[in-house]
Amino acid sequence: MLEALGSLVAALWTTLRPGTVLLGAFVFLLFADFLKRQHPKNYPPGPLRLPFIGNVFHLDLGKGIFVPQQVVKKYGNIIRLDFGVIHSIVITGLPYIKEALVGQEQNFVNRPMIAIQKRIFNNKGQPFDPHFIINNAVSNIICSITFGERFDYQDDQFQELLKLLDEILCIQASVCCQLYNAFPRIMNFLPGSHHDLFRKWEKLKRFVANVIENHRKDWNPAEARDFIDAYLQEIEKHKDNATSSFDDENLICSTLDLFLAGTETTSTTLRWGLLFMALNPEIQEKVQAEIDRVLGQSQKVSTASRESMPYTNAVIHEVQRMGNIVPMNVPREVTVDTTLNGYHLVKGSMVLTNLTALHRDPAEWATPDTFNPEHFLENGQFKKRESFLPFSIGKRMCLGEQLARTELFIFFTSLLQKFTFRPPENEKLSLKFRASLTSSPASYRLCAIPRA
Template identity: 65%
Template sequence: MPTISGNIGTSTLTCDYLNVFQFVKKYGNILSLDFSNVPSVVITGLPLIKEVLNHMEQNFVNRPVTLTREHISGKNGLIFSSGQTWKEQRRFALMTLRNFGLGRKSLEQRIQEEAHYLVQAIGEEKGQPFDPHFKINNAVSNIICTVTFGERFDYQDSQFQEMLKLLDEAICLETSRMCQLYNLFPWIMRYLPGPHQKVFENWENLKLFVSGKIDEHRRDWNPDEPRDFIDAFLTEMTKYPDKTTTSFNEENLICSTLDLFFAGTETTSTTLRWALLFMALYPEVQEKAQAEIDRVIGQGRQPNLADRESMPYTNAVVHEVQRMGNIIPLNVPREVTVDTTLSGFLLPKGTMILTNLTALHSDPEEWATPETFNPEHFLENGQFKRRESFLPFSMGKRACLGEQLARSELFIFITSLIQKFTFKPPLNEKLSLKSRVSLTLSPESHHICAVPRL
């Protein structure tokens, strides 16, 4: 590992983010580590995070790509691309999302419609214990699927359920020790069986699913009337006969579509699963939110985004779920593009940068009860209060491009669910807030009861 000038604590790390937290406490806000032999630096504290993600962002705008990830998608798509590819793909994705409803009433109506289907599906459980995982995944995924594929998928669609399970398995196994070993010894690991091979197989099957949807689109594609993201991308590809000068090619169409599918499914659905757990474990919070919902909306209509301004407590609950859920503890990594000095320390080109959202969202100087689920963190004199130290979507040019969509989904889905149900632990069972470490931090598999409200 390269030496970073200055007195920075150094450790070789193959453990989870909680261990990172302990090292930060011991060594300070700029901490160098090795992740699978990748020289890395963890940045802690809002001033330094703002410096990296806003003020000096041009030096930290790239994404590091592990050998595992390079095997899966190369340097294509939206999430792990850099340079021209990232600029072209992000600009196009933002424009296309807006063209197909982002920020408009039409997309809000799609979210409301899907929330209705989810309420129906959960109602069929009749208050008995059930695992909410894939019902929620399917519901959330359907929102981005209407934009990318131009269709939603029924909760009994066996092929789509299989795709959701492949995605869930892949993002869990990608953090396994065997994948770490692949990043270190690819010339050996590519010949050995293990979870890394399952990761590659699952992502390949997901890419084949997307390729199939692209083929379906080509059969009745009208360049003048794009129906969704895939149609719009196919049209964009026709503008560049020389594919060597652009990222608008078949591989990026597959990878960008899959990135939207992954990001538009996993993060929001994981947050919703945390929400139901917190409601079941903090019944007094659930009751207060339900009282506000009953007062502002009642039971006769669905929640809409305009209600948010009149519902500070429910809005605070949504934000507190994100703070406590902490689903991307060290943010999506960045890479130093040129040798850079930060707070007196030299960060060599190629160093991976991790911004410590865990510490930011649990700083006792920022949050009155950092380890406790407490919506009051986002309230002041009964009104909703924005917090500068709340960054679940990151910040800067590489902040989550679906932030507006995710905020809308979280408010409408959470409000719709606790409007119609009271979530409780199964009889004689104790729910846990233990997490499963994958590419996101998600709840362990569990069952919950959704008792219909009269």
């Protein structure tokens, strides 16, 4: 029987032309893709998707994961976009974001495990650029929490760590990496920056693994010096539990999460802040006048001063709004089939909440595209805004929000207490940004003039 079947296949192969076979294979794959992409009733609308690749061309890949506003305007507040193997839902508008992330938070609590994450974590003076200077300072706070020590700014190992983090964030937003997430099986065999990303991640993981091994050498189970020691205690406590998630791999991943979330976001926001001050000297002067009135030139900045400094607080919030460092929020995943605003969302779909549209909504902000601290002021007092969600909302909102708010206030106020920031002579500053996992300003130089 098998011999007869083999003979039949061989006969068909010899009689059919290669072009016919390829055409038949293509038609079969096209039909399979059509069946695979069938959506249930009331599925969100969206632009026409191309076979196999989906809506890749509807993304502005030069800006990372960024959905152009014209797509949102055409198809509505809840739309469907497919990227290769990824089914995505884009949610725009405060009522719908709140309904998803708060009203039905149990249905949107997961984070999607995209292809790159699976590969990374589941496999065995004069004018100056403030970028790495600010990164150094902010990162050392995370170093104190995780490693139990600060690094000297000239420490080669520390500088290599910061450089790796920065390179990884840029590479992960590249076109090749976005294509890898959409078509992981194909991109595995193609050259591109995604392979460089994997190499750099492995190097970064080895760095953290070495720190963990050094901790073990002089580890005292009775006394936790830092995050790593505390995690080692949990590993020891659960060592006989085969289902425990406390292991070295998760410790490495958790430590890197702290570095990425705790360094890049705050550092990027501060760099936007200095840029906006240099571009808006009249606002910078008002901040400094408030600092001089409340703190003077010698008193150290603390969070206790924040309530007495509404204008400075408003400026920091406006930096976050205009900087818009996580344009589409950190992705969520639909945990069960869910109905949102009458649309059926399928379990496993990736959900993106459109913070860009929210933070630039003309119905919410008087001058949405202009840096204007008055957005957060009312009768001279600081005013909270419901439509301001840089740390997201719901169960998976940013765990480091309070630390980030504290860092932003202390760093920003301390810098403007001591310096005035201006553009270098004959250099024009701009609000251009570079493609990265965060929306960060393009490289720029500033002059920091002491306020003595």
